[in-house]
Amino acid sequence: MATQRLASWATSLQYADLPPQVKQAAIRSLYNWTGCALGGSNHQTTTKALKALSPFFGKPTSSILGRASRTGNDDLPTRADASHAALINGIASHVHDYDDTHLETIIHPTGPVASALLAQAEASTTKVSGEEFLLALVAGIEAECKVGLAVWPKHYDVGWHITSTTGSIGAAVAVGKLLNLSEEQMAHAIGIAATQVTGLREMFGSDTKCFHVGRSAQNGLMAAVLASNGYTSSLQALEAKRGWANVVSEKQNLTEQIDSLGKVWETEKNSFKPFPCGIVVHPIIDGCIQLHHDIKEKGLSVSDITKIHTRVHPLVLELTGKKTPKDGLQAKFSVYHGGAVGLAFGKAGPAQYEDEVVTSQPVTSIRDKIDAVADEKLGADEAEIVAEFADGQKLSKHIEHAIGSLEAPMTDKQLEQKFLDQVGQALGQEVASQASKSCWAIAETRSLGDVVNNL
Template sequence: MSVIDRRRFLKTSAVGALASAAASKAVFADSPDTAAPASAPAPASSTNARPPKVTRILAEFIVKTGYQDLPAPARKEGVRTLMNWVGVAVGGSHDETVNRAVAALTPFSGPPQANLLGRSERFDIMNAAFINGVSSHIFDYDDTHLKTIIHPAGPVASAILAYSQYHPVSGKDFLNALVLGVETELRIGNAVYPNHYDVGWHITGTCGVFGSAAATGKLMGLSVQQMVWALGLAASQPVGLRESFGSMNKSFNPGRAAANGIFAALLAARDYTSSDGMIEAKRGWANTISTKQDYREITEALGTRYESTLNTYKPFACGIVIHPAIDAAIQLRNQYHLTADQIDHIDLRVHPLVIELTGKKTPQIGLEGKFSIYHAVAIAVIDGAGGEKQFSDAKVRDPVTVALREKVNAIIDPAIKPEQVDMTITLKDGRKLHKFIQHAIGSTEVPMTDQQLEKKFADLADGILSPTQTRALIEKCWHVEQLDSASEIALAALPQ
């Protein structure tokens, strides 16, 4: 059973949910005093076992893991994660959402310690991290860990790039912190997904704060005990609800997670204490916000299996569940040279989650269009693309788009997996064109190439940075490990 199929089962099984909650209350104690090693944690379903000291195990891993310990695939995907994140942050830097955040916070910002990507303003590191986090998520074009739907880079990269301008760090140390921060948030997310997400939490914010605290604390050189406290202080700051989707508030969540993580690490560096078991204790983070706690997801194969290598990058600037439909529409358009006036109607069979998350039939603004399967399919046929320009207010309201959107029929079919779509376009001349997508471009099975990431980056930076600047910034991202100071990336993203 796939992760999301399992989530669907749990949502429809009240008995299962109640049993899970009851088991959690019976199993976990406030202050566990027995530790299980990272390689052999206590089974999650054991009736009398206490959980391993997850917070400390994780802290020890973060503190003791150096750049030289990272396997080559983790380093490579860390570089690609950075590359994608810088591109989307620059691309979103002049969105109205970011303009409003800059205007609201400018009078209250502290010393000008770090700059904003794609802009000339400088803020204190926590506000810079917040705004860059907002900027990188506003287009819904950032990286995605498909197992949890976490967008990992925003909370972590936003935090440590800001910190690296305040306290210089090498490119190798920066990349190491980025990989460890992403690994931290993804493993914690695995432990509570899907129940945590189902109840309404925006998992990028709630888990991202751990990644931000871990990565920033790593660059600060925290001790194991201080890292335990940093993770504990992060646990006290969960942020983000799914009700915010479709509004500016959604991008607030990774931005706030980035700033909150820095806040936690700064306090911990001064020995500001927390509980030593804030993740796993009976009244700690995992038991408070989820009816599922599988601590094996956090501790098993820690340091040998890297969740961060499963990170993916969006070719389309919208919710990930729409991507198969956009992919199918573009392929049919290109294969048959379709135009909107040829089409009688479009039928697509989709997983129930697609309608749950992206069922807006009449979006009025670009942000709503990102959560409309109907708009996404229509604009993919019209433009042959699904980038940020296809989700503008103007495109959503365009009469040609609206007319085709009304011809799109999305039919729920539980037999279709979330990563699939079955599309049939019926033309006015009676022809039927069919496309089934097993795995869309951008998935782990069909990943974006480095060249595709570069093109995406260049498209996003167009009009903000000159082509020469864009090329130089791309090169710095690809060669981050050779940089004497990671702050060179932020400085290269200043418009001239």
């Protein structure tokens, strides 16, 4: 009954049912996603897909984020049909690995759902209000994370990219909600989405990783549109013996997870990345940025550092132990690069992960002074750093919970700084500042079109 119960819950959910902290989390999620999608709009992975697929684009109902406000002309379209807009925006929003994380499942929940939803909302013949949009967004994220929790961790362990495999389902529920599907249509939409299992972890490190996010947005959007026209799937798509959960995971507790809908809100547990790289590097970056400021305050210089000793959770070296990354993509998997840019620049945004920066002398010279020791006694969001200076001085830093963790969430102000940084770098400060204002005001807008016009 999981499929039908999910459909029933999603179709009957009202905006008034959402607790205030869930609404707030939804706004922050959408805000952060928009920043990532705009920030990733110029990335070559995004533009490659845009160029390859633009000959297939239909009626341009929906925005390709960041294209209209871009200076310069590259002949690439600024709009597309809703399905292709969902694809390209989904790719852009994940291309810097900078989007949000539902920590219990490591799903990046907003990408698939918001990419589909925004594109469909723009294509809608009636105005979509901010509240309607946020309601559909929450329905989608809850669906996505609940089915993700149901198959975690076996599903991820065997090799599925859980963001997109569950993202199709989340996107279908969100778009289905926007389209006002009946309970039965919603169940069929879930089934059509569930049968499109997109995303192998083997693709990590290639253009295809972020394609997963865009494709799952398309999968869900198409599923909802087909179901709204009476297209049928299975009303037991998720729970049947040969349904989604059993096929994609050795173990599942779908019933338990669906039972918790509306009682435990997953949207509220969403976290945001302060840095565009693997989350395990964040404690070191956080500590090194703090040291950067300490060094300045004390009138010292980073160039006088002779050695940086760090202690980290063992997983950090297992996942991000790359000593000498050759480009931005490899640098995302290097704790040494993360520490080096933190110390050198006092920040670690997309600009610090550009290929030229990764191999620049100021960065590599600090990087080579960093050593890292795995220590099982440390938490995954914990780190210890000691910097030794030429004159014998030492400065140290202990990060208990890295910024961005649930214990130390990014503040709205920090989220805004992240938004302005990445959007500013891609599209200029004026666009960034306008977009930021529109996005924060999403809940109050009477027509989503007004928001999108500023993106």
